Amino acid sequence: MEMNIALLPGDGIGPEVIAQAVKVVNAIGKKFGHKITFKEGLVGACAIDATGDPYPDSTHEICAASDAVLFGAIGDPKYDNDPKAKVRPEQGLLRMRQKLGLFANVRPTFTFPSLVDKSPLKLDRVDGVDLVFFRELTGGIYFGEPRGRNEQGTKAFDTNIYSKEEIVRLARMGFEAAQKRRKLLTCVDKANVMATSRLWRETVQELAPEYPDVKVEYEFVDAVAMRLIQWPKAYDVLITENLFGDILTDEASVISGSMGLMPSASLGSKVKLFEPIHGSYPQAAGKDIANPLGTVLSASMMFDYAFGLFEEAKLISDVVNLSLAEGIVTEDIAEGGKAYKTSEVGDWLAAKIL
Amino acid sequence: MEMNIALLPGDGIGPEVIAQAVKVVNAIGKKFGHKITFKEGLVGACAIDATGDPYPDSTHEICAASDAVLFGAIGDPKYDNDPKAKVRPEQGLLRMRQKLGLFANVRPTFTFPSLVDKSPLKLDRVDGVDLVFFRELTGGIYFGEPRGRNEQGTKAFDTNIYSKEEIVRLARMGFEAAQKRRKLLTCVDKANVMATSRLWRETVQELAPEYPDVKVEYEFVDAVAMRLIQWPKAYDVLITENLFGDILTDEASVISGSMGLMPSASLGSKVKLFEPIHGSYPQAAGKDIANPLGTVLSASMMFDYAFGLFEEAKLISDVVNLSLAEGIVTEDIAEGGKAYKTSEVGDWLAAKIL
Ligand SMILES: CC(C)[C@H](C(=O)O)[C@@H](O)C(=O)O
Ligand SMILES: CC(C)[C@H](C(=O)O)[C@@H](O)C(=O)O
Numbered sequence: 001m002e003m004n005i006a007l008l009p010g011d012g013i014g015p016e017v018i019a020q021a022v023k024v025v026n027a028i029g030k031k032f033g034h035k036i037t038f039k040e041g042l043v044g045a046c047a048i049d050a051t052g053d054p055y056p057d058s059t060h061e062i063c064a065a066s067d068a069v070l071f072g073a074i075g076d077p078k079y080d081n082d083p084k085a086k087v088r089p090e091q092g093l094l095r096m097r098q099k100l101g102l103f104a105n106v107r108p109t110f111t112f113p114s115l116v117d118k119s120p121l122k123l124d125r126v127d128g129v130d131l132v133f134f135r136e137l138t139g140g141i142y143f144g145e146p147r148g149r150n151e152q153g154t155k156a157f158d159t160n161i162y163s164k165e166e167i168v169r170l171a172r173m174g175f176e177a178a179q180k181r182r183k184l185l186t187c188v189d190k191a192n193v194m195a196t197s198r199l200w201r202e203t204v205q206e207l208a209p210e211y212p213d214v215k216v217e218y219e220f221v222d223a224v225a226m227r228l229i230q231w232p233k234a235y236d237v238l239i240t241e242n243l244f245g246d247i248l249t250d251e252a253s254v255i256s257g258s259m260g261l262m263p264s265a266s267l268g269s270k271v272k273l274f275e276p277i278h279g280s281y282p283q284a285a286g287k288d289i290a291n292p293l294g295t296v297l298s299a300s301m302m303f304d305y306a307f308g309l310f311e312e313a314k315l316i317s318d319v320v321n322l323s324l325a326e327g328i329v330t331e332d333i334a335e336g337g338k339a340y341k342t343s344e345v346g347d348w349l350a351a352k353i354l
Numbered sequence: 355m356e357m358n359i360a361l362l363p364g365d366g367i368g369p370e371v372i373a374q375a376v377k378v379v380n381a382i383g384k385k386f387g388h389k390i391t392f393k394e395g396l397v398g399a400c401a402i403d404a405t406g407d408p409y410p411d412s413t414h415e416i417c418a419a420s421d422a423v424l425f426g427a428i429g430d431p432k433y434d435n436d437p438k439a440k441v442r443p444e445q446g447l448l449r450m451r452q453k454l455g456l457f458a459n460v461r462p463t464f465t466f467p468s469l470v471d472k473s474p475l476k477l478d479r480v481d482g483v484d485l486v487f488f489r490e491l492t493g494g495i496y497f498g499e500p501r502g503r504n505e506q507g508t509k510a511f512d513t514n515i516y517s518k519e520e521i522v523r524l525a526r527m528g529f530e531a532a533q534k535r536r537k538l539l540t541c542v543d544k545a546n547v548m549a550t551s552r553l554w555r556e557t558v559q560e561l562a563p564e565y566p567d568v569k570v571e572y573e574f575v576d577a578v579a580m581r582l583i584q585w586p587k588a589y590d591v592l593i594t595e596n597l598f599g600d601i602l603t604d605e606a607s608v609i610s611g612s613m614g615l616m617p618s619a620s621l622g623s624k625v626k627l628f629e630p631i632h633g634s635y636p637q638a639a640g641k642d643i644a645n646p647l648g649t650v651l652s653a654s655m656m657f658d659y660a661f662g663l664f665e666e667a668k669l670i671s672d673v674v675n676l677s678l679a680e681g682i683v684t685e686d687i688a689e690g691g692k693a694y695k696t697s698e699v700g701d702w703l704a705a706k707i708l
Pocket of ligand 1: 576
């Protein structure tokens with residue numbers, strides 16, 4: 001197969017972890033006879049520094065012409081504490097999601113047996129957790145208008161807005177995923193307070209009869225924030241709006257103790273995007289110590305979701321499991337054993353594939 | 355001292371737990387020579403059933419004329435799954451908060467040594483957790499206009515809105531609390547996305563120099579949702595908007611393993627309100643098994659926050675600790691020991707005070 005992959009390393013440790021995914025993807029290409037072409041683009045703080053724009057048109061063109069995007073991380077602390085900054089790296093991310101039509105963010109949380117003792121939760125709570133969030137990614141309060149300030153600057157406002165179609169297309173993805181999994185769908189909302197949430201709940205209730213094999217539960221976001229810690233195994237597939245998804249997927253990511261390893265996919269249009277869930281981790285940038293496994297597993301998701309190549313996807317996750325079993329890991333999970341460099345882990349994985 | 359206390363038992367287990375708090379408050383009154391008068395009002399589902407209104411004017415009059423309100427819980431499952439219901443119990447709660455001007459919800463999370471093993475988190479993470487949220491309670495997306503649907507009903511919207519004054523008055527409470535505690539204040543927002551959050555951050559930055567002894571940290575809500583589980587001991591006082599506070603205070607409440615015991619206070623005007631953080635727990639209603647300690651500790655907060663009577667407040671929390679130490683507890687925390695009835699726990703506490 002021919003594959004055009006856009007590479008967006010981004011900021012901080014992004015370039016280092018993306019470099020390892022490239023090694024792995026190239027190894028897969030070689031082994032399975034795929035012709036893989038990479039094109040690199042700037043996004044985030046590095047793009048602001050170079051062009052003044054966190055998501056330059058040139059980057060969008062590369063992404064739009066690709067079959068899939070592999071993305072590292074964005075964010076630089078120099079932009080965080082300046083509430084009046086006119087341009088922020090995050091705007092690049094948001095614009096990218098919207099311009100590429102990536103309306104669904106798929107965030108699995110699962111456990112690696114060898115890492116489960118790193119969880120802040122007790123073993124019986126996390127052992128075997130396997131849930132996946134479908135977070136709406138191009139709507140809601142992230143993009144709603146009007147937003148801003150009154151003239152004197154003494155009042156600020158944001159608008160949360162959802163249309164039925166936006167909810168339907170995200171919810172269908174959740175229902176379909178549930179059908180292939182444990183057949184439980186949880187719709188997370190705040191229908192006791194928000195008008196948008198009531199439309200979510202109503203819309204999901206209307207769709208439910210089309211998926212009679214899926215059990216649907218409706219839970220308030222505050223209750224889910226509790227139950228996710230109390231008993232995460234209660235969940236299978238969760239669907240929710242953009243802002244709730246932002247908070248809950250991050251909360252869920254620490255449950256398994258394997259945050260540095262969690263991949264994600266953003267879907268919705270021809271071009272799909274894959275990225276680790278961890279951030280740009282600026283303190284570690286350039287030190288060759290960042291854990292590349294989240295990005296490598298995102299590449300695995302890419303073969304699965306973007307190209308329907310399950311064997312390739314499976315081989316990547318198999319070698320990742322092997323690296324964990326053999327202790328070929330970076331310092332964050334080395335636990336007293338030898339700590340390998342980011343680049344060494346990438347080399348090892350690529351060699352194992354070939 | 356003369357004290358007029360409004361009692362709002364509400365729904366589910368509300369009446370049973372309030373009854374125990376009344377016993378305790380009466381015992382305190384007797385011991386310290388206070389003249390305490392109770393007036394009872396309807397709120398929530400029971401108020402809808404009786405009057406069609408979840409917060410009838412008659413209830414508001416009782417509250418407005420009181421010195422403090424002791425509140426149980428509201429909510430009935432019969433209203434939860436009907437997104438089109440015209441009147442919902444929660445509206446009563448929201449209207450009450452707004453009409454009484456209760457703009458600050460104070461929610462401490464702390465541990466009881468004898469219960470800490472009930473936490474879903476590992477001991478080293480929770481042992482000694484002691485944090486308190488100041489959640490803005492009468493603004494934001496809970497009340498912002500416009501909210502609703504377009505004419506065809508295919509789009510829904512909510513408005514998040516904050517004025518500088520709303521932020522200032524809540525933030526000052528947080529700063530002052532931090533000064534009396536470990537002097538760390540965390541401002542929780544989503545300033546990388548939301549205009550309201552940028553006003554929050556900017557406003558808190560402007561206030562900070564007035565409290566030079568307090569260290570101020572700014573964190574995104576998604577990061578806090580993670581760190582609250584990873585290392586809750588990192589926090590002291592957290593301030594945040596209404597919706598983030600709803601989610602995070604519930605998340606925080608499960609950390610200590612003592613959710614049934616956590617009290618809360620709602621402040622902002624002459625009349626202050628005190629309530630346990632747990633819900634109406636309809637399955638347990640009428641069975642005399644609900645844990646009354648969250649409500650009893652809310653009464654302790656009442657003596658402290660509403661009347662400045664620290665000795666009285668302290669005595670209540672002391673007898674609660676004694677009941678835990680001696681195992682005079684309800685079935686939820688009895689752990690194989692004898693389980694006492696709700697009413698028995700209340701009787702025991704009142705007797706200990708006298
Ligand atoms: C950086 C930020 C704008 C972004 C978001 O809120 O969506 C991030 O937290 C995420 O979840 O990808
Ligand atoms: C019942 C509901 C409206 C309420 C809220 O969201 O404020 C509750 O969750 C709370 O936190 O007191």
